[in-house]
Amino acid sequence: MTPARTLRLAYTAVLTLVVVVFSQRCGTPQVAGDDWPVEGGRLVATFRTEPTNFNRLVDAGPVGRLSALLTQATLLRVDPTSGDLEPRLATAWTGTPDGLTWTFTLRPGLKFSDGEPFSSSDVLFTFQALYDERVGSQLGKEMQVGGLPLQVRALDDHHVVLTFPAPFGPGISILDSLPILPRHKLKAALDAGTFPAAWTASTDLSAIAGMGPFVLTEYLPAQRMLFVRNPHFWRTDEQGRTLPYLDELEVPIVPEQNAELLRMQAGQADLINSGARAEDLAMLRDAQTAGRLRLVEAGTSIDVSTFWFNLTPGAAATQQKPWLGDEIFRRALSHAINRQVIVDTVYLGAATPVYGPVTPGHGEWYVPDMGATPFDLGRARTLLTSIGLEDRDGDGVLEDTRQRPVRFSILTQRGNTDRERTSAVLQEQLRQVGIAVDVVALDVPALRGRFGSGDYEAMYYGASSNSKDPADNMGFWLSSGGFHFWNPGQSSPATAWEAALDALMQRQATTMDRADRRRLFAEAQQLLADHVPALWFAAPTITVPISARAGGATPAVISPPVLWNAEQLYITGTRR
Amino acid sequence: MRRVAGGLLLGFVLLALLAPSVSPNDPQVQSPDRTFAPPMRVHVRDSEGWQAPFVYRQVLVDRISRTYTDSHDVRVPLQWFVGGRLVSVAADRGPLLLCGADAVGRDLCARLAYGARLSLGVAVLGACGALLLGAWLGATAGTFGGRVDTLVMTVADFVLVLPVVYLAIVLRATRPLVMDTGEMFVLMSAIFAGAAWPDVARGVRSVVASERSRDYAEAARAVGAGPCRLVGHLLPAAYGFLRIEFVLLVPALLIAESTLSFVGFGFEGAIPSWGGLLKDSEALTAMYSAPWLLIPAVALFVVVLALQTLAGAGASAVNIDRARTHR
Numbered sequence: 001m002t003p004a005r006t007l008r009l010a011y012t013a014v015l016t017l018v019v020v021v022f023s024q025r026c027g028t029p030q031v032a033g034d035d036w037p038v039e040g041g042r043l044v045a046t047f048r049t050e051p052t053n054f055n056r057l058v059d060a061g062p063v064g065r066l067s068a069l070l071t072q073a074t075l076l077r078v079d080p081t082s083g084d085l086e087p088r089l090a091t092a093w094t095g096t097p098d099g100l101t102w103t104f105t106l107r108p109g110l111k112f113s114d115g116e117p118f119s120s121s122d123v124l125f126t127f128q129a130l131y132d133e134r135v136g137s138q139l140g141k142e143m144q145v146g147g148l149p150l151q152v153r154a155l156d157d158h159h160v161v162l163t164f165p166a167p168f169g170p171g172i173s174i175l176d177s178l179p180i181l182p183r184h185k186l187k188a189a190l191d192a193g194t195f196p197a198a199w200t201a202s203t204d205l206s207a208i209a210g211m212g213p214f215v216l217t218e219y220l221p222a223q224r225m226l227f228v229r230n231p232h233f234w235r236t237d238e239q240g241r242t243l244p245y246l247d248e249l250e251v252p253i254v255p256e257q258n259a260e261l262l263r264m265q266a267g268q269a270d271l272i273n274s275g276a277r278a279e280d281l282a283m284l285r286d287a288q289t290a291g292r293l294r295l296v297e298a299g300t301s302i303d304v305s306t307f308w309f310n311l312t313p314g315a316a317a318t319q320q321k322p323w324l325g326d327e328i329f330r331r332a333l334s335h336a337i338n339r340q341v342i343v344d345t346v347y348l349g350a351a352t353p354v355y356g357p358v359t360p361g362h363g364e365w366y367v368p369d370m371g372a373t374p375f376d377l378g379r380a381r382t383l384l385t386s387i388g389l390e391d392r393d394g395d396g397v398l399e400d401t402r403q404r405p406v407r408f409s410i411l412t413q414r415g416n417t418d419r420e421r422t423s424a425v426l427q428e429q430l431r432q433v434g435i436a437v438d439v440v441a442l443d444v445p446a447l448r449g450r451f452g453s454g455d456y457e458a459m460y461y462g463a464s465s466n467s468k469d470p471a472d473n474m475g476f477w478l479s480s481g482g483f484h485f486w487n488p489g490q491s492s493p494a495t496a497w498e499a500a501l502d503a504l505m506q507r508q509a510t511t512m513d514r515a516d517r518r519r520l521f522a523e524a525q526q527l528l529a530d531h532v533p534a535l536w537f538a539a540p541t542i543t544v545p546i547s548a549r550a551g552g553a554t555p556a557v558i559s560p561p562v563l564w565n566a567e568q569l570y571i572t573g574t575r576r
Numbered sequence: 577m578r579r580v581a582g583g584l585l586l587g588f589v590l591l592a593l594l595a596p597s598v599s600p601n602d603p604q605v606q607s608p609d610r611t612f613a614p615p616m617r618v619h620v621r622d623s624e625g626w627q628a629p630f631v632y633r634q635v636l637v638d639r640i641s642r643t644y645t646d647s648h649d650v651r652v653p654l655q656w657f658v659g660g661r662l663v664s665v666a667a668d669r670g671p672l673l674l675c676g677a678d679a680v681g682r683d684l685c686a687r688l689a690y691g692a693r694l695s696l697g698v699a700v701l702g703a704c705g706a707l708l709l710g711a712w713l714g715a716t717a718g719t720f721g722g723r724v725d726t727l728v729m730t731v732a733d734f735v736l737v738l739p740v741v742y743l744a745i746v747l748r749a750t751r752p753l754v755m756d757t758g759e760m761f762v763l764m765s766a767i768f769a770g771a772a773w774p775d776v777a778r779g780v781r782s783v784v785a786s787e788r789s790r791d792y793a794e795a796a797r798a799v800g801a802g803p804c805r806l807v808g809h810l811l812p813a814a815y816g817f818l819r820i821e822f823v824l825l826v827p828a829l830l831i832a833e834s835t836l837s838f839v840g841f842g843f844e845g846a847i848p849s850w851g852g853l854l855k856d857s858e859a860l861t862a863m864y865s866a867p868w869l870l871i872p873a874v875a876l877f878v879v880v881l882a883l884q885t886l887a888g889a890g891a892s893a894v895n896i897d898r899a900r901t902h903r
Contacts, residue, residue, distance in 0.1 A: 345608045
């Protein structure tokens with residue numbers, strides 16, 4: 001690199017810095033308008049992920065979910081803020097006393113966005129596609145009870161009967177995630193076995209129709225999606241005005257959170273697709289004071305990052321370091337970690353210390369202080385000594401009985417500041433009890449690759465959930481589940497306590513009585529706490545920034561926190 | 577200008593060499609109540625008049641907005657040469673944060689000093705390795721000429737077209753995930769030396785090739801000097817070039833090391849290096865509410881500028897020398 005080139009680069013960097021700082025300080029404050037629902041206008045809501053498929057049955061990820069929320073409708077909806085069931089395409093439902101059979105009355109006179117009428121045949125078609133093996137829908141796998149699909153039949157054009165193969169605790173709330181698809185648009189593709197390719201990112205958008213509040217009219221790869229009002233949307237507000245209020249919802253694809261914030265600061269975005277990071281709150285508070293946006297607290301997150309060791313039988317980690325698989329070792333770690341320090345340092349106080357995967361955000365399922373292991377270095381040292389881990393050479397690092405240092409590595413997600421910083425805090429806190437930790441940050445694909453191959457010692461990562469109900473998160477709780485992090489996908493439970501956990505979770509999922517389900521789930525949580533297969537430290541508080549001109553948002557802790565209710569969004573004080 | 581640059585560079589070299597002594601705190605120790613704490617001001621005067629240098633204890637006012645205030649109730653005097661540290665404060669009054677604290681409350685000043693050791697060390701060692709390798713290969717190619725010359729220059733051309741940072745990332749990925757600091761230091765230095773030698777080799781080769789036809793080289797050959805001995809006679813002609821290359825390579829490798837550490841392929845997060853320290857400042861809000869996190873970038877900028885200035889001055893000197901020689 002020549003001196004001139006280096007200088008040019010340096011000057012460019014300084015100029016960029018000045019421009020960025022200046023633009024933050026000098027943004028034009030917007031004055032909030034009158035906060036009433038007014039029809040028309042366009043809001044901008046950023047989104048991080050590039051779409052590959054607009055069909056929720058094919059893409060169970062965030063894009064499929066967003067697309068379904070905006071362009072499709074379900075038979076009913078679970079309000080993520082209250083947990084109540086709301087009628088959507090179905091106006092009413094009645095169930096048999098055993099909760100196995102439900103009859104739904106469909107809303108009359110509905111049309112898809114392309115003008116075609118809606119009937120029970122569309123419901124039947126959706127279930128047919130859901131369970132078609134050629135589609136291979138992940139949603140279809142999740143919407144099974146005891147490994148068996150739900151049965152559906154039509155009584156006439158406006159009534160369908162749904163039958164569960166076995167008692168199912170969450171009941172018909174399972175339908176919250178199933179968009180009803182247009183038979184007339186997709187039947188040919190399903191028959192031809194090309195259903196997964198019918199609504200891809202390269203599809204002509206006129207092929208997509210739905211009964212959601214919006215219609216996707218434009219998709220520019222790596223730039224944006226544009227949704228316009230569905231002229232046939234059926235829902236009205238309390239004053240009888242047709243929803244959605246907005247004419248258009250623009251969704252720019254912004255993969256980076258800093259860029260999202262810059263857009264909000266500059267008034268180029270009204271909503272972002274997630275809660276704000278704790279470190280960004282100071283800047284956002286200033287913007288709120290200046291009237292550019294407002295911060296709304298949605299509650300405690302239901303997604304908690306998990307720290308676990310690789311307990312897969314035969315894993316190299318536990319072969320070489322058998323103490324990694326020892327419950328006492330993990331319990332000692334739990335005592336050695338001051339969770340309040342993590343809350344204060346990583347989340348700047350905007351979080352709640354937790355000892356298990358269930359947080360206050362889970363509402364009725366949360367049991368306060370379940371499995372709490374108070375910060376106690378003395379207790380941690382005693383436990384470590386009890387399994388033969390002592391500082392034998394006085395170097396400050398413990399050694400095992402074979403004189404090998406007690407040292408392990410934590411893999412975590414690169415770029416996720418919360419996880420990287422928590423790992424750094426763990427490293428320092430465990431140093432206090434003589435445990436040496438190496439932190440390795442990897443990209444998500446590399447991290448998942450290591451998880452899949454079992455080539456790691458410990459990992460600090462997590463998965464997001466779309467439901468508070470434990471029966472919807474069986475992938476974590478069951479030993480056969482893919483998210484049973486420490487030993488996923490077991491063909492049969494590896495330990496007696498996991499067999500007991502499986503039985504408890506199966507029972508709570510098939511019990512119809514809510515109180516019984518809570519009791520059984522509390523027992524399951526206690527079992528988990530007793531055997532410490534993983535550790536949890538803090539559940540962040542979800543705070544959502546919303547531009548001053550956007551109204552009608554009711555943020556929830558379930559993603560997407562605002563767009564789940566896109567039809568109610570409006571621009572404050574705008575008259576058409 | 578040259579003296580200023582030299583002084584600045586010397587200051588950073590001393591900072592690196594004396595890191596344990598000049599750091600007020602252990603670079604690893606975290607203070608939960610000092611996350612993103614701003615730099616402390618050193619005072620010599622208060623309402624009671626002139627005092628020995630002191631600071632006021634920082635008090636956390638609001639954690640979210642990272643607001644700290646100075647507690648003016650008690651002066652915290654600076655301690656000099658206590659516990660092997662140049663300057664510090666009593667343990668129960670600390671920590672002393674002259675450059676502020678990072679995202680987990682670690683002393684940025686201490687991490688900057690320790691980071692200088694690794695960042696400058698890797699850059700200097702990598703540059704030395706590149707010079708040795710490049711000088712040897714370049715001199716060999718220039719002296720022997722013919723197929724040897726073609727072979728060495730073809731390999732050099734091949735290495736030159738490889739993007740250094742990506743090459744380093746690929747090479748790093750072939751090593752175990754967890755490496756201790758010493759191993760990583762040697763690995764990064766070796767990667768940089770392996771990636772940076774072609775420029776040196778080309779320059780040395782051209783100098784040696786032009787010197788090979790001079791009278792003194794002919795004379796050496798006439799008295800029976802073999803190729804190896806001839807290299808010893810020809811290589812000194814490239815010393816000026818090598819000197820300039822060194823001061824050009826060090827800043828380039830310093831930036832390369834910082835880039836690698838910044839993107840997570842360098843030293844492990846807890847180990848301070850300048851690029852690693854800058855990771856905390858990548859968030860937009862760092863520039864907004866904790867601009868002191870950019871101090872490592874300032875240090876990097878100053879060192880690179882100082883080295884470039886010295887390189888410029890060195891190049892002028894070499895040109896003058898050459899002009900005199902040719903006269």
